[in-house]
Amino acid sequence: MGSKVFELLFWVSSLLCWACFAGGFTPADNYLIDCGSPTNTTVGDRVFMADNLASKFLSVQENILGNTSNAVTSSDDSRLYQTARIFTGVSRYTFSISQRGRHWIRLYFYPFVYASYNMSVAKFAVSTENHVLLSSFSVQAPFVKEFSVNVTSNSLVIIFSPSENSIAFINALEVVSVPDQLIPDTASSVESSSGFQGLMWQALETVARVNMGGPTVSFENDTLWRTWVPDQRFLVEKNLALNVSNTMAVKYVDGGSTPDIAPNSVYGTCTRMNSLNDPNSNFNVTWEFDVDPGFRYLLRFHFCDIVSNALNQLYFNVFIDSWMVVRDLDLSILVNILGGAYYMDYVTESATRNKLRVSVGPSNLHNTYPDAILNGLEIMKMNNSDGSLTGLGTVNTSGSRSKKKIGAIVGVSIGVACGVLLAGVLFMFCRKRRRLSRQRQSKTWIPFSINGGTSHTMGSKYSKGTTTSLNSNTSYHIPFLAVQEATNNFDESWVIGIGGFGKVYKGELNDGTKVAVKRGNPRSQQGLAEFQTEIEMLSQFRHRHLVSLIGYCDEKNEMILIYEYMENGTLKSHLYGSDHPSLSWKQRLEICIGAARGLHYLHTGYAKAVIHRDVKSANILLDENLMAKVADFGLSKTGPEIDQTHVSTAVKGSFGYLDPEYFRRQQLTEKSDVYSFGVVLFEVLCARPVIDPTLPREMVNLAEWAMKWQKRGQLEQIIDRNLIGNIWPESLRKFGETAEKCLADFGVDRPSMGDVLWNLEYALQLQEAVVQGDPEENSTNMIGELSPQINNFSQLDLSVSSAQVQVASVDDLSGVSMSKVFSQLVKSEGR
Structure with missing residues (x-):
């Protein structure tokens, strides 16, 4: 009975608001x-x-109109499913x-x-002239x-292309104008503080449109004819959430949302933390959605504080997967009114798995009641670098297979004749024309040499730099055809990784x-800069602990x-x-030592330090x-001049690893890499993500959580369970101290990478000194299943050899750089 009353009140208030806003937007094209x-x-x-009135828009090989008398659904749109148009060949609508x-x-x-x-076995593609919307698509409901x-x-052309020996079909079709302000060109980014630009050029596919805390909102109650579904089936733990409805409290104000962005019936309901009467509540409310890996996603959060009694009462955090995208959100500051409708847009990194999680949770601010809300959420897939929303197929602008064949024959014939007559001219000018053409095709994706010539700057921008021609630098430039062959024409089954720059394929020259081929995303705003930086940096480096650049390709508008x-x-x-x-x-210590050696080389191997700026476990590879x-x-960025202390630059990096001093002051030094590496050390020790919003609040941020245990002297309580019983306490102590020093609040208090390297080598020697001794003698001294009450290693009976005592004495000099004496005192091949 209660739910019926709730739904009745919801719809009454929604209809009242709809009466005010219905007809607010009239599409130019409908x-x-x-x-x-x-x-x-x-x-x-x-x-x-x-259909007969719409036939003027349609170019089709064969007219087949299907109909059925079967009832499909009880909703109004069921009538649209009673008939269909069937395509036996490539067909198109032109509007x-x-x-x-x-x-x-x-x-x-x-x-x-x-x-x-039989339409249930149909398989086909749908595309426009610029984008693939569906590929190898089939449907059963x-x-x-x-x-x-x-x-x-x-004009807008929509093309239906049946797969071989199949058909395509469509029951109903809409092409309708969208308000200009609905999708702005810019959005915040989970990867970069500079945000994401270029949304206006993206094709979007609606993955989810959810009304949190309320029932379905049908297209009849939305100014843009959208349908919003309830959030219950997406909630990870339903018992942690409450439904709230207060549509009369919603206000649309300047600087906030509009009825076209989302209707009152969405902002008037919310899902809220179930923390009532418990001021110690500490959890997140989480929703999980199915997504396709390899694509970025635009997430639009809809917020409206319909639960507070006054301004500045509600503070909460917002997460996308492991990214905290908003900390201590106070909606009343953004709209300066209680109940003001507001939305936020975020673009994700390229998805690496088929699930995407969104969470809201309590703020860490002192004296704030644990609470959090979300009113609505939209998730939209963004097209990939090929203009596709499926990752398969290419844009089909052809009319039919026969036309393709005829065009190919004619094209080849003309091409051969012209080639014979104009070979000399083409030999002189084709390279330059290709480069100019590529520049016209893309504003952001231009060849590495942007002046139309044949030279590329391959020198170091932090030394003097030299300009060499491609012909004299064949060890770096690799033809596009060779890259295609190496990757089996960029076979999707050969993808071994996906990042912000693009997909990474396994290949063989x-x-x-064996090679790893990173194919850039042409629509990435950072693509050109990253491409140039990567070549400039790696063409200078040759170090066993830095990944080697084998070559690059900038042909055919590719990077x-x-x-x-x-391996x-x-x-x-x-x-x-x-x-x-x-x-x-x-193994973990040796991996950390190798990575530290690589970073130490970057910081000290040239006249100017090179600062990596994105040190994380995902950027440390293993052979x-x-x-x-x-x-x-x-x-990466070159370090400061000799007479400078830092480089002032926009903040870039990865959440969870980012140096807080760099974030606050936008002043970059080598110590920013040291901080990030300290996070990696705790990640190696605890074997968990650096940001995990699904955990209790105090555990979400690995660096903060681990530092608390380190300062208590109880780091062994949070180590990876696979390591329990296998770490010598002194090795763990030195490792924890090293990580703690790396995470100092101020860069001046952090060690250099050289000192970090020394301490890690020392931690390895402490471990090996035990493992290489009598296993029975030392087995009881390994870190085992210690209870929280047994954490004082100084009380354990340590059977220490004379060699270990000598090593321990070196530890007393931890404030001194020991790189010159370490090998003689500790390493087995030393004195």
Whole structure:
């Protein structure tokens, strides 16, 4: 009974608000087609035109109109599923566009059997002239696919392409203008503090549109005819959440949201932390959604404080996966009114798994009551570098297979004739014309040589730099055809990683060399800068603990980097999130030492230090022998001049690893890398993500959590369970002290990478001194299943050899750089 009353009140208030806002937006273009229907069909207050009236938009090989009398659903749109248009060959709708800009494309599908055509086994693609919307698509139930594309010409063409020996079909179709302000060009980014630009050029696919805390909001109650579904099926733990409804409290104000962004019925309900009457509540409310790996996603959060009694009462944090995207959010500051509707847009990094989590949780601010809300959420997939929303297929602008064949024959014939007549001219000018053409095609993705010439600057920008021609630098430049062959034409099954720059493929060159091929995303705003930086840096470096650059390719509007192949992937994948066997403590120490050596070389190997700026476990790669090599120099920066203390620069890096001093002051030094490496050390020890919003609040941030235990002298309580019983206490103590020093609040208090390296080598020697001794004598001295009450290692009976005593005496000089004397005092081959 209570739920019925709740829903009745919800709809009464929603209808009152709808009366105020209905008809607020009138689309310039509004094509609604009931495909296959002989008559117009009314759905809500909209009329879908009959198929014969829409035939003027359609170019089709064969007219096949299907119909069924079966009842599909009880909703109003069920009438759209009673008929369909069936395509046996490539067919297209062409719509005149009166107002350029973003448009909805909504495709309605429901398969049924008509004559000899079984639509449930149909497989086909749907594309526009610029984007692949669906590829190898099939459907077995009533389904609506919603896309949003930016139309920049006077027409929009939608192409249906059946797979071989199959058909395509469509039950209903919408092409409708979208308000200009709905999708701005910029959004915040979980990867970069500078945000994301270029949304206006992205095709978007609606993955989820959710009304938190309330029932379904139908298209009839949305000014843009969108449907919002309840959030219950996405909640990870339903008992942690409460539903709240207060639609009368919603206010639309300047600087906030509008009814076109989301209706009152969305802002008027919310899902809230179930923390009532418990001031010690400490958990997040989390939703989980299915996504496709390899794509970025635009997330729009809808907020409206309908739960507080006064301003500045509600503070909470917002997470996307392991990223804390908003800390201590106070909505009343943003809209300066209680109940003000507000939204925030965030672009994710390229997804690496098929689940995406969104969480809200309590703030850490003192004297704030634990609470958090979310009113609505939209998740939209963004097209990849190929203009596709599926990751498969290419844009099909052809008319038919026969036309392709005829065009190919004619093209080849003309090409041969012209080639004979104009070979000399083409030989002189084709290279220059290609480069100029590529510059016209892309504003952000231009060849490495941007002056139309054939020279590339391959020298170090932190020495004097030299300019060499591509012909004299063949060891770096690799033809595009060779890269295609090496990766089996960029076979998706050969993808071994996905990052902000693009996908990474496993490959093999003609000489048998295994390589990792990083293919850049042409629409990345940072692509050119990262591409140049990576080449400039790695072409100078040759160090056994830095990943080597084998070559690059900038042909055919591509930016591709080719590296040595690292058989064992990333350090991160060996710590958690995969099925790799656990690393031993010795292996982990050796990996940390290798990475420290690579970073030490960066900091000291040249006249100016090179600061990596993105030190993290995902950027430490392991070869077939588990030797560590530092990778990914796209964000690297040269250090300060001799008479300077820092470099002033925009903050870049990865959340959880970012130096707080650098973040606050935007002043970069080598000590920023040291801080990030300190986080990696705790990550290695604890084998868990550096940010995990699913954990209790005090455990979310690994660095903060581990530092608390380190300062208590109880670090052994949080180590990876696979290491329990296998770490000598003195080795752990030295390791923990090293990580603690790296995480000092101020860079001046942190050690150099040289000193970090020395301390890690020392921790390894302490461990090996025990392991190489009598195992029975030392077995009781390893860290075992200690209870929280037994944490004082000084009380343990340590059987220490004379060699260990000598090493321990060196530890007393921890404030001194020991790099010159270490090998003689500690290493087995020393004096």
